Amino acid sequence: MPSKTVLIAGATGLVGYAALKHFGAEADTRVIALSRRVPHDLHGAAHIPLDLTDPAACEAAAGVFGDVTHLV
Numbered sequence: 001m002p003s004k005t006v007l008i009a010g011a012t013g014l015v016g017y018a019a020l021k022h023f024g025a026e027a028d029t030r031v032i033a034l035s036r037r038v039p040h041d042l043h044g045a046a047h048i049p050l051d052l053t054d055p056a057a058c059e060a061a062a063g064v065f066g067d068v069t070h071l072v
Helices: 014-024 055-065
Strands: 004-009 029-035 046-049
Parallel strands (some): 004 029, 029 046
């Protein structure tokens, strides 16, 4: 079981993609990437296609976020 789970909102943006590369390279870290489009390279992360401006979609996806320890 990973020691931390990092949730990256906006994983295709400038900061989000940099965080995806950084945390994806860490051992013992689970990374969840949120974005409407799939990033060019997931760097080992799990991708959840999600529009953060859609409240119903966010509520439906909320069950996956229970073990998140860090948010970018």
